[in-house]
Amino acid sequence: MITAKAPDTPELLEAYFYFRWLHLREPWNFPPGSEKDEYEQVSEHRILIDEEQHIIACGRVHLNTSEEAQIRHIAVAPEYRGQSYGQAILAELEQVAMDLGAVRAVTNSRETSIAFFESCGFEIEREAPKELGSLNRQQMVKRFDGKNSPLRHPDWCNELQQTWEDTIPISQHMGIKLKRYTGYRLEVAASLNKNVNLHGTMFAGSVFSLATLTGWGLIFLQLKRLQLEGEIVLGDGNIHYHKPVTLKPSAVAELTSLEGSFTKLEKGKKCPLTLTVEVLDDTKPVAEFVGQYWILPPKRNTNKKA
Template structure:
């Protein structure tokens, strides 16, 4: 299980900077401290941790202007590469940039990283200044205002939203909307005003519903991705609450947390899937949901049922 978190304590920032230096500066023999620059205090920092609490990826974003965000210092632990964590941390930084009002993101990429950023929607614009005087880079740009940069497979997402509205009416009552789908991460958001209790916080039941629907939605989109059909039902759900939600309810499900065998549906057998959904209030983690879902094979229509009378 992997989670995107924001370093807050001195200890967390020390670990974050050590990780950055280890993967972005030490290989070129630059000393500790070279991983920092003059933008650290005004930047937003994010890191991915595993179930043991170890940092496995990191990145940073800051505003150059009111409309342009600069993404820097993306690194992934050597033992966790090619698992989608680069896209996961980049997606989190882009989400922060949008919340800050940016409509375009730039990054100065080394030659080895250009294919990664190209695959994530960036395009080379021009040559950038060398890094630390020696490392050549290209400036790459991505428009954050494009729908395709926010939602992959918009037709699937539109169908999911309509399915929720038609078959699970509580979705509309809670104001639950798909905010982002990258192919690997699904983020939904809910209206606090529609789910607020007498204490000015979100109902615990509403938080649970937001989590279960987000997990349900991730499986729905994976069925589309695999081009298989099935009926999704919640088998079991366990949620741990840490803090109340008082501002911006968000739910995030990453494909790395999803496990199970959808191939069983091809054998007309039900498939058991487990996943995790992280609940946040803005950028602050407030709860974790672990769900067990069953995907049931579609019912076969008999010849008699299909014939017209």
């Protein structure tokens, strides 16, 4: 599973700076050390790491003013490009910026990355100073106005939330809310107060339902991305409870844990998918759910006009 975090050990911090140099400075023949500047100590740094603690993406954010955040040094390892990890690390940095009180974010983009930032809601504002003395850049800005949040495809997310509330009544009773969607990772929260048992912890059945809906939601968003239609049903589900939920229940599903192909659905056949969902209590993993989902193709209208 791919995890987003700060490089919070000396080893990870060293690996983070090396990753930055390798992908953002070495291609231009700049020596190690050129990847650092005077803002490192006042910045928030984020990385995406795999299960073996290998960095696959990185980025940095710091405040220019109390309202403006500067995003820099986004890089993704070549073998992971084109899989939404760039959007994922950018979404992490945007969330940090908003947590720090920023109402807008700016970045100085090279020509080759303008399309990427535009797809994530940034707009060109003006020409920026050259990078490394020779590379042309444009300053781009994104305003956090509620409609322009770190949610990828907020229209899809709103539709998912509404679908839960309209067609799965238990979601409202549980306080199910879509928390974040980065393009590859979906985070869903629930209310502990609405799901508490006599021990002051979350009902085991509610934990199962939260995990099931989170997996269902990620598949729903994938159908949107692939421009496919189908009815998502749970065929089988197994969950392992490690610890009780006592604080802030949430669940996370990532595309990296999705097994199966949508090819059958494209051919009008039912499509089996297996997905792993991690349940958290605040930031601590407390349960793991593995669901066997089926996507049923839309029913064809066989009624003929007289």
